Amino acid sequence: MSYEKELAAAKKAVSLAARLSQEVQKTLLQSEVWTKSDRSPVTAADYGSQAVVSLVLERELQPEKLSLVAEEETGDLRKKGSEVFLEGITKLVKDALDSEDSYAGSPLSTDDVLNAIDSGKSEGGCSGCHWVLDPIDGTKGFVRGEQYAVGLALLVEGKVVLGVMACPNLPLASAVCETNKSSKENVGCLFFAITGSGTYVQPLKGNSPPQKVQVSSNENLEEAKFIESYHVSIPIHGSITKKLGIKALPVRMDSQAKYAGVSRGDAEIYLRFTLNGYRECIWDHAPGSIITTEAGGVVCDAAGKSLDFSKGKYLSHKTGIIVTTTKLKPWVLKAVRESMEEENLHF
Ligand SMILES: Nc1ncnc2c1ncn2[C@@H]1O[C@H](COP(=O)(O)O)[C@@H](OP(=O)(O)O)[C@H]1O
Numbered sequence: 001m002s003y004e005k006e007l008a009a010a011k012k013a014v015s016l017a018a019r020l021s022q023e024v025q026k027t028l029l030q031s032e033v034w035t036k037s038d039r040s041p042v043t044a045a046d047y048g049s050q051a052v053v054s055l056v057l058e059r060e061l062q063p064e065k066l067s068l069v070a071e072e073e074t075g076d077l078r079k080k081g082s083e084v085f086l087e088g089i090t091k092l093v094k095d096a097l098d099s100e101d102s103y104a105g106s107p108l109s110t111d112d113v114l115n116a117i118d119s120g121k122s123e124g125g126c127s128g129c130h131w132v133l134d135p136i137d138g139t140k141g142f143v144r145g146e147q148y149a150v151g152l153a154l155l156v157e158g159k160v161v162l163g164v165m166a167c168p169n170l171p172l173a174s175a176v177c178e179t180n181k182s183s184k185e186n187v188g189c190l191f192f193a194i195t196g197s198g199t200y201v202q203p204l205k206g207n208s209p210p211q212k213v214q215v216s217s218n219e220n221l222e223e224a225k226f227i228e229s230y231h232v233s234i235p236i237h238g239s240i241t242k243k244l245g246i247k248a249l250p251v252r253m254d255s256q257a258k259y260a261g262v263s264r265g266d267a268e269i270y271l272r273f274t275l276n277g278y279r280e281c282i283w284d285h286a287p288g289s290i291i292t293t294e295a296g297g298v299v300c301d302a303a304g305k306s307l308d309f310s311k312g313k314y315l316s317h318k319t320g321i322i323v324t325t326t327k328l329k330p331w332v333l334k335a336v337r338e339s340m341e342e343e344n345l346h347f
Pocket residue numbers: 040071134136137138139140229230231232253254255256278281284
């Protein structure tokens with residue numbers, strides 16, 4: 001199957017959602033950052049992006065019935081006192097859709113927006129087709145004005161077959177050599193991958209054609225670069241990178257832009273061990289993982305096994321996630337095994 005129709009719909013949805021998120025980030029105030037019941041942040045961009053992607057996929061792929069597994073829910077938006085916030089989100093969604101000629105002028109109510117967000121309640125699983133969406137991945141980075149991503153993937157029979165990811169603040173050149181404060185002119189990437197067809201990137205703005213990307217061919221670990229999450233320091237990462245002989249300091253970055261960075265050779269290794277039993281959600285990995293693997297990379301757990309996206313909303317692996325190149329995988333797995341033994345951690 002070619003998935004060309006699905007790819008076109010996904011690119012349109014993610015690009016419009018990215019446009020909405022950029023509008024919000026320009027003027028975001030701390031008072032507009034809400035806190036969810038798990039104490040994580042959420043903004044109008046998270047809700048608005050989910051509504052845009054849901055509406056665009058539905059319109060582009062009809063009459064197919066959409067199954068969408070997405071991060072955000074409408075519980076807090078339906079509470080008394082949320083009316084003004086919801087009106088604001090509805091305006092953002094309407095403006096984003098109006099910017100696309102084929103959608104311009106369609107009416108949109110607050111209920112339409114709530115229903116669009118609620119259509120992301122699917123549980124996924126091992127049979128049929130399911131879209132997987134993180135409307136704003138790296139909300140903490142988004143709030144700081146730094147890296148974030150809009151990530152969308154398609155699961156078919158439990159396997160990721162397509163991924164599209166917008167990284168509006170990611171430099172078009174390397175993410176690791178330039179700082180987060182790099183020129184606003186040279187940022188904004190749209191990555192996409194279809195199973196068996198490679199990974200491509202194009203600028204989010206303008207009409208430049210997509211270019212194929214490939215992971216790094218570097219085998220010299222002393223010169224390798226390593227990326228990790230921004231928000232929490234994980235001690236075992238230091239032990240693993242020391243064993244590998246990596247000299248450079250880690251690059252800390254929010255969101256699945258880290259997967260994109262490995263896919264185009266900005267860095268060779270992204271490690272994601274978590275603290276005490278945190279369960280990873282599929283939307284935090286499905287788009288990024290196909291973008292890296294189709295560029296020649298490897299995504300696996302600490303035992304070297306591929307990630308399993310077929311078990312519902314959560315990944316079922318027990319320990320860390322390793323993202324690297326095929327050439328470096330044996331060395332990284334060896335260092336991971338030794339560090340885990342030293343710290344008395346088990347697969
Ligand atoms: N303490 C924490 N702070 C931020 N994100 C956390 C977190 N614990 C888990 N996460 C998850 O990790 C994702 C961010 O990953 P990263 O660290 O690579 O930026 C978040 O996605 P969202 O920002 O979409 O909620 C969230 O699902």
